[in-house]
Amino acid sequence: MVKLKIDNRQITATEGATILEAARAAGIAIPAMCNNSDSGHFASCMVCLVSERNSGSMLPACSAMAGGGMDIITSDPAIVESRKMALELLLSEHIGDCEGPCRVSCPAGMDIPLMNTFLAAGMTDKALETVMNHIAFPSVLGRICPAPCEGACHRKGIDAPVAVCALKRFAGDNGKRTFTPSPARQGRVAIVGAGIAGLSAAYYLRLKGISCELFDSSPLPGGALRYLAGEGKLDRKVLEEEISFILGSGVQFHPGTTVDKSRFTELALGYDAVVVATGNFSEDISHWGLTNNGKQVTVDKQSLQTSIANVFAAGNVNRSTRLAVRSAGQGREAACSIARMLEGGEPAGQRRFNSRVGRLRQSEHATFMKEASAVARLEPSNGRGYSPGEAASEAARCMHCECLKPEGCTLRDLAGRYGASQRRFGYEERKTIKKNSEHDLLTHEPGKCIKCGICVRLSAGNGEKPGLAYLGRGYDVEIAVPFGESISGAIKKSGALLAQSCPTGALSLKAGKIIKI
């Protein structure tokens, strides 16, 4: 038995235990990435650094043995800085997009690649469900969205972007809508303005089981969308259907109800939360007591919280962009912030880290096209949407640039938690992206490897012949199959284990997404 202090607590650890094991046994969390209990300790990533007070030195908790009399601190500003820098160094050579660039550029954060996967497989209902996880107006936005996603699509540099907007329309027009809210929760929310932002907020609040009331001075809901319909730019029937689906989710709508300063004050006091989604900013709003600059209400960018803690502002009222998809996304974001707040947490959600590769190089096109349909982009003919076959064919053009392991990637999680910047050490041109998909089960992306060697040790430990090896030295070290042979022959039994044990997306299961669902 070894007696030591961890975070000022006296701990008794078993002989031979690492500091990480001792801390975990005592319920103290230390982040770790390259650590894998089945492959032995190795100490490479250094995100588990802790400091030892007596010697003043830093130690990798995953490999350093707990020693008698040690006085370990698991977190302080210096440790946080070191861990953050370790992550930033790893990210500086990490090549890959966590999310597809389409999704990153979508103001509503819609999971476009997943929608494409379902559409390509003919699973229209699942595709619509995917869209509606972020967008309450698939058919409307499928017609009017300027589609920033298509501008960011990597395929744009090869031939033409995937027709995401038209695909979304197809999903909205053809998928079966279902509404399965969470169990009812405490809390009442007032929403001022029944435009796309307010309606979106209402839909997602209802989905989370929170009751809400929607106020609008107009007799009909829809806000600015109605003008578009009036101008013939939007099929009125489509708009009515989507609005009624939202209102049908249990939203109490108060038409013709003007909210002025005094009414607003009542709402702010009487309801647990208020969403200001009036579209236009007005002279009147500037006197509601919300911090503003005379043109827009000031909000926290992440949570959309205003200067009054239980008031959130979504859509053009906090910045006039006239971008419907942004308003839709913000309505949802406000709903999520409120849900978190009502649960007693911080309204702002954890901002997820996103690795980006930027533009693809010519030499990388073939790698990406390997799994995509090579057909040319198909525009839906004359105002009508795609046929199911056309949608499947267009969706199959998606190259799936997104990481196969967007969840369960320790590097991404820790980078988010420590606020690491990928660009801090971006002094060198990135290496070429390689994706090896020849294995039935696995995709190997060496550019995402942190060289921890878990796979090398596990493949040897599981009797793989030849398994994987460390090749080269130093900065150029890489993990590959010995003698440059194929990975299919190298990994026969432990593929799933290796993918699961890899702390990043360097080794992932090919069918990761579908299996997860």
Add this chain to the structure above:
Amino acid sequence: MEGHDNDIYAEIDKIISLSGKDKSAVIPILQSIQNRYNYLPREALKRVCSISDITPAEITGVASFYSQFRFEPAGRHIVRVCTGTACHVKGAMLVREAIARHMNLAPGASTDEKRLFTLENVACLGCCTLAPVVQIDDITYGHVSARMAAGVMKDFLSRGSSGKKPKGVIVPGGDLQGEIRVGLGSCCIASGSNEIKEAVEESVMRDGINVNIKQVGCVGMCHQVPLVEVVTEDNGATQTKLYAKVSPPDITSIVRHHFSPPNLLTRIKNSITRLAENIQSDDHWEGIERYSIDVREKQVASFLGNQLPIATRHRGVSDPLDIDDYIDRGGFAGLNRALTMEPGAIITAVRESGLRGRGGAGFPAGVKWETTASQPGGRKILICNGDEGDPGAFMDRMLLESYPFRVIEGMTIAARAIGAREGIFYIRAEYPLAVRRIARAAEICSERGLLGDDIGGSGMSFTVTIKEGAGAFVCGEETALIESIEGRRGFPRPRPPFPAVRGLWGMPTLVNNTETFAMVPYILDQGGEKFAAIGTPGSTGTKVFALAGKIRRGGLIEVPMGISINEIVEEIGGGIAGGKKFKAVQIGGPSGGCIPHYLGDMAVDFGSLIGAGAMMGSGGLVVLDSGDCMVDMARYFLSFTQSESCGKCTFCRVGTRRMLNILDRLCSGKAAAGELEELEKLSHQVKKGSLCGLGRTAPNPVLSTLKYFRDEYQAHLEGRCPTGKCKDLITYYIDDECIGCTICSQQCPVEAIGFRPHEKHDIDTSRCTKCDICREACPAGAVKIR
């Protein structure tokens, strides 16, 4: 093809039958394969896997880790450009570029199209005083400049074609030091003067002296043949001396009497072909006393005066493999005493001596010995770390080559102290002579009962074996060294457990540096107190340094700890050569730092160096003058450690690379504001967050230069290199001193200077590659750098 495979199979089977099938044999097996094929053929490696315990992952992992191994066939001749510190500061990279240009190498390639030459960098050839040095196969060329690169290659080939293959050092260029005339009249020839002439040529070449060797006809003194006449210039006056009845063995002494090699200790560096131990001594002058020569030149006296040889005791006096001579001069007295002592008493003596490890960190040797000795279990292992890899350090090699018995004696004493029966020499593969010497010395010791069973009748058993490293600086780190002996990639292990507790094969293992062991016989013989009386209280005894750089006299020196930097630079080194000013001294190589001239009074000992941001390291000591760029120095060392990082820890693997990125940006004028601060932050984190000594000390050259020469960094940030060393920040131009001779134009490899006789020349900067050839070639000194 099948026949070819069968041949390979037979070869591999033979190799395996000699080295064994065990995983730990992988490095010797790879070395044998490369010796046989000059690279590692794939089929050979696969064959190894199929008939041994070694897996494909292990063999490819190990082979690709060590830089000794090649996967492509190399050219017929290997051109090695020394990139050691001394060569670097004297323009090795310009030489390398010039050779690559001459070889017409494609970018990234190292072998020319005809597979005649393969160009490689080598960390240090240990000829620091001849810098820059290029080695082609076994011929070493010293003082090579970019301009001479092509000539050197041609010279090499011309030697090959004439069937003559002299080994030695050739120093072209420089000032002619004089002339040696060998009589080749018929009487002379009859008396054997052809042999004399060859001896003169060989001697001159070996010592790197630049003289004109002239065959002269009969001088009329035929009764005195063979004759050698030496002509020297002394302050403008020509002096001649005639030697009569000379025999070839006399030649070296005669030549050395008249001509100092570019500096005295050049000869030591020549140990590539001939050994250090033969020089530094008086005995070579003894042989020619009959010519009544005044041997004791002033500079010899001052060079040797401040030194105190312990590890290098009796230097130059004896044949390294003459055990009787070693014994006659007091060798094995320390061991004999130790054999009468209890192990504990030996450790006490070492503790009392205050001896600290000479490998770098300076850990007290006595403590390490005691820890190993106190471990339970019968099997303990002793390792002599001779994996010296610093650019600019060759102390261990010299000790192993010249004093093999002393090192073996020190190890045997340690073995007795800790109770080890097996010792291992881990020696860099680049030191083949050291390996041969130690192997032979160990054989001799066994024959004399000084190794093996019942040593000296004491009942103690101790044997030594040799493991050759394979080119990985990190294997100088004790845990990586152990991994390497066990046949793996040199990834350091976390400590604790320390090797003294759990080391090689899990056994308690004592790892000490070669120089540390070389100090031990003295301590046992003379007593710990006597050793402790030398040096300073915290750093006792002496330290061997490789002194090089911009001083007049470089070489391998052994001085008492605590000697001041100024004493080393001014008195031993004879001050700065070439009229420039003493700027700084780089101590400790890639783990050390730069100490500015104004701290020249500082004592050289473990504590002071650490305090000043440097480190003893293994003992490289490179003197820098006012023409040396400190940012470039930092970049140089960092590019070394960066390329030698094993790649295990993030901070070292990626962090040193990012540091190098910033230094590259500084040296090319691309760095932006704030990057100095970023460099500093990175440096501190790399130190803190690396597992082994390599990463933990790699930032020292950067931090120490940032500390003392921040203004130079600032200048680079503004796009200026104050010393004009950083290529991207300088421009070559020709000023009015130009005499219109067109030499520069003729020599420019990229036609950047128009051929306009008798007119002032101009450099087309858009074509100029800054190879420095024109500046070197200009007889009027008109080519300048801005």
